[in-house]
Amino acid sequence: MKFFQYLLKIDRRIIYIVMGILVMLPLIKPLGLGVTSGPRATALFDAIDALPAGKTILISVDFDPSSMPELYPMLAGVMRHAFAKDLKVLLCGLWVTGVGLADKAVTEIPPEYGKKYGEDVVYLGWKAGVDAVILGMGENIKNVFPADYQGHPLDSLPMMREVQRLRDIPIAFAISAGTPGYQDWLLFAQSRYGMKVGAGLTAVSAADAYPYLQSGQLTGLLAGMKGGAEYEVMVQKKGYSRAYMPAVAAMDSQSLAHVVIMILVIVGNIAYFATRKRGA
């Protein structure tokens, strides 16, 4: 019993240190536990993979730097997949704090595939007024974004001659850390313009998206860092990319941390009930 009482009084900082070490070690020396792709990530991958070359996909970057470890690998993975398939990528954002992240991706990833800005990729930037932005893009993208993020008029960009409105884009991939995000794309882009929508979400909000997946409203779902890792693995397996996979690299740490938390939850509950019974 003393052991259980000791467990319940253990200093939380010891748990932090143990957790920190267990998260850090697999990053330095990977365990190679591996990542398997689930049906939700595969559905999104297949939907993009099935598009013919030359088509445009829309990526909505609706997250900020605090969600970067979970969501940026998804953005990079989907962009690499699209470029490897000779698809064009149009990016925009509903989060003002996400503009720098999308700009980073647009600067770093297209050159890996020899893609040119304006011909293969365009970043529209951010505009205020979520609903109005999506509805406006449904009518005419140029009305909402007369110029791209860098200030080029859309008429001067070759890629935008073929993409006038949302109906010209077969699928949107909304990477969301909250609201506004994928739900707004479902509400306005899908219900009004019949657009396919896939979502990449932080793990916190992923559980809320399952009903949309089950009803077929979402084409696919990447949930948290694991979702990003699943997509990275599929992109690499098909030979579309040889780039470093940050989400896959993190999965060993994630697995180890989950094991520790499961042990702590089980041991904590046993200790609680054991000491409570004795007290009663």
Place this chain on the structure above:
Amino acid sequence: MHLSNSILTWIAAILTIGIFSFLWKDNPFYKFCEHLFVGVSVGYSISLTWYNAVYPDLFNPLFLQPFSAVSLGRKLLLVIPLILGLCYFCRFIPKVSWLIRFPMAFVLGWASGVAIPAYFQTNILKQMQGTFLTPGIFSRWDVLLWAIISFIGVICSVFYFFFSKEHKGALKVASETGIVFLMVGFGASFGYTVMARMSLLIGRFQFILGDWLGVIK
């Protein structure tokens, strides 16, 4: 090991350690990092809002561009959002604080009108249909089984929130079954939350060990 020679990486690493220092106990270094984060976030958002929305869509066409570039009609049209926007600041002046009702009324009215039909379609009609009639329901037995389970789950969970009649007999069985489904839902949400928090911790460690210390790729 290859230490970063970028001053920005060093600042980010030191601030990360500052925030982590709260895990040991609250301290002035943590407070400094926390306040700096709040200030920088707000400043960043304000400057981006100005340069991406207010300046190009309102200030520039209304005040800087000549009539040859922007017609009088469009300039007059832009005065309406300018006035509505300024009304928000009336909140700080008690005598005219009531003026905030105009932009609020406009936003609420517009948003409700636009969102209600779409919300009804996306979150009620499609979801009611998707409670049982999921894509490919009759193609495989396991899809059908999960559809039946989720249908039972939805009905029983709704019964749990049915308060017009005392939960006795069949209603009690249904509502208690509903609790089981709700608990499973909460458990799934908690599991995902743990995963999310761990991901953020791993992300920071990847930065410290990779970008800063150069121990990993």
